[in-house]
Amino acid sequence: MVFAHGFGCDQTMWRHVAPQFADRFTVVTFDYVGAGGSDVTAYDPDRYRTLDGYAQDVVEIGHALDLNDAIFVGHSVSAMIGALAAIRAPAMFGTLVMVCPSPRYVDDVGYPGGFSQADIDELIAALEENPLAWSASMAPAIMGTPDQPMLGAELTESFCRLDPRIASDFARAIFSADNRADLPKVAARTLILQCRQDILASEAIGAYVRDHVPDSEMVVLDATGHCPNLSAPDQVVAAMRAFL
Amino acid sequence: MTPDRDAGPAGSAVEDAPCGYLVMDHLGRVVSVNATLSRWLGIPAAELEGGEATAIFGLASAVVFETSLLPLLRLQHEVAGVSLDLKARDGAKVAVMMSADTRGEGEERLTRLVMLKAGARRDFERELLQARADAEVRLSLAQRQGELREQFVAVLGHDLRNPLAAMSSGVRMLSRRPGEAQEAEILRLMQGSIQRMSRLIDNVLDFARNRLGGGIVLDLRSGDLEAAIRQAVDELRAAEPDRAVRLDLSLAHDVPCDVWRIGQLVSNLLGNALAHGDPEEPVSVEATTSAPGALEISVCNRGAPIPLGALEKLFDPFVKLGTEGRKGLGLGLYIASEIAKAHGGLLVVTSGDVIRFTFRMPAPAVEG
The missing domain is CATH 3.30.565.10 (Histidine kinase-like ATPase, C-terminal domain)
Incomplete structure (x- = not known):
């Protein structure tokens, strides 16, 4: 079972979910290039101009691990990266779990992506212009939490470390992507997990994905925001268990 | 709205302090804001309270807040010195530097955001970034x-x-x-x-x-x-x-x-x-x-x-x-x-x- 993190963070996003499946599955988590402990020198702006480059990485990980009929769990943008990887290598991933997916963030005729093109242009320009917005993430943070000393060991790690320039490129790849035409090509059995009040992927988008991925079902979690794997890990685990 | 003992700014020293202050609940809704933040945004406090906290930010900042800062607050309970843009009702952007922490668990979980105006600092940071970019160009030329x-x-x-x-x-x-x-x-x-x-x-x-x-x-x-x-x-x-x-x-x-x-x-x-x-x-x-x-x-x-x-x-x-x-x-x-x-x-x-x-x-x- 491969867990892939989404935009803005790294594999620590899965720390409350992935271990719950270690009894039944071999659990794999990883950081995309530019995130967490990845080797940023391996970054190639051309390769990662679109999500295909990331999907290629997932397939390479699958080959390296010799995966066959594995489960891919992708949060946020990784839901679509997983779909692309499963289309590329259908035998590798027989099951997909998409957490807060969106095949396209920009509105289109009859499709409520949630953002206008002007929004996305502004978003990308602002992220490029102000990479310091990521500054809390990019520094290896060792911060005190006086009232929670038991977290001391964890705090020597860094969470959600990002290379701000790669993060801006990643944002461009994500928010200019349109993977709607890929959804019907997904042969894998697919679970869609959806939150309420997700500013990035509304329930309507979750329903769109469900309607276009042939063998799929959607579960709306009793959680808000875009990161239920952190805010409501128990619900994510329960829904996945029920599906698997 | 039930102001938390620690969190509610009403009547407290932070009400009109020269910083924006916002308390948010476990669902990301605004519990309270101070008068300064309300003034910067041009939106009455009563209108902000109960709404989505991310609504105070410009789009890019809202996305960074949702995808990166909220996870960080979950994981390490504190972030410091993040450069964000508020979006006022009239569309104007207010550059701020934000620090935040999170206390409590479950439904008791409260997150406090403190924001300082940082327009001049942002200009300075932009100049630094520009200087770095220029230096890189010169270096590669050399x-x-x-x-x-x-x-x-x-x-x-x-x-x-x-x-x-x-x-x-x-x-x-x-x-x-x-x-x-x-x-x-x-x-x-x-x-x-x-x-x-x-x-x-x-x-x-x-x-x-x-x-x-x-x-x-x-x-x-x-x-x-x-x-x-x-x-x-x-x-x-x-x-x-x-x-x-x-x-x-x-x-x-x-x-x-x-x-x-x-x-x-x-x-x-x-x-x-x-x-x-x-x-x-x-x-x-x-x-x-x-x-x-x-x-x-x-x-x-x-x-x-x-x-x-x-x-x-x-x-x-x-x-x-x-x-x-x-x-x-x-x-x-x-x-x-x-x-x-x-x-x-x-x-x-x-x-x-x-x-x-x-x-x-x-x-x-x-x-x-």
Whole structure:
């Protein structure tokens, strides 16, 4: 079972979910290039101009691990990266779990992506212009939490470390992507997990994905925001268990 | 709304403090804001409370807040010094620096955001980023110039080698067998080599002064083409007296060219053939003019064919043929090819039993 993190963070996003499946599955988590402990020198702006480059990485990980009929769990943008990887290598991933997916963030005729093109242009320009917005993430943070000393060991790690320039490129790849035409090509059995009040992927988008991925079902979690794997890990685990 | 004991700013010192203050519940809804933040946003506190906290931010900041900062607050309960933009009701952006922490678990979980206006600081940060970008541009320019200088030194070394080898060989012969007739011939060769070296040095210094701009510049003032080719061949013969070099010249027509450069081209091609060809087999140099302005020079040797993969890159700088550590910097064929191009000509290679380099000027017309 491969867990892939989404935009803005790294594999620590899965720390409350992935271990719950270690009894039944071999659990794999990883950081995309530019995130967490990845080797940023391996970054190639051309390769990662679109999500295909990331999907290629997932397939390479699958080959390296010799995966066959594995489960891919992708949060946020990784839901679509997983779909692309499963289309590329259908035998590798027989099951997909998409957490807060969106095949396209920009509105289109009859499709409520949630953002206008002007929004996305502004978003990308602002992220490029102000990479310091990521500054809390990019520094290896060792911060005190006086009232929670038991977290001391964890705090020597860094969470959600990002290379701000790669993060801006990643944002461009994500928010200019349109993977709607890929959804019907997904042969894998697919679970869609959806939150309420997700500013990035509304329930309507979750329903769109469900309607276009042939063998799929959607579960709306009793959680808000875009990161239920952190805010409501128990619900994510329960829904996945029920599906698997 | 039930203000938390710790969190509610109402009536407290932070109400009108020079910082924005917001408390958010476990679902990301605004519990309370202070008057300062409400004023910055141009939105009454009562209207903000109960709504989504991300709504106070511009779009990009909302996305960063949702995808990166909220996870960080979950994981480490605190973030500090994040650069974000608030979005006021009238559309104006307010640059702020935000720090936040999270307390409590489950439904008791509260997150507190403190924001300081940071417009001037943002400008400063932007200038720093711009300065870094400029410095990177300057650095890469300096690196490229450094590479050019290295290449320049390599060219200098390469071009000085053949005439120097001829001189050294001549001196060796002189010291071995002093005889009058031979002495005169050797001295003539040495004189030629010295002249060629001084021209090389002049040229190289011109090149350096011009900062390596614009490729090879030709001097088309008339010169003795035949003498230049003979000089180049004789130099290499003198350097490798055991090798058979056949020279066949048929230069009936006038060809406007830089004779010194053509000599350099021949020298490089012949040097290459001697270095890589079968030492038991002769090397031949043929130069013919089929019409005024039409010159063809070919240099042939026998030996191991050039591998297909190497053929493509043969005329690139610093490509070496064959065995490692073989003499040469891999510049000879590159320079020869550049000389051919400068003359509006072309240097091509065919490789089979015989390896043949052919220079033709003008270049053969390309079909289509």
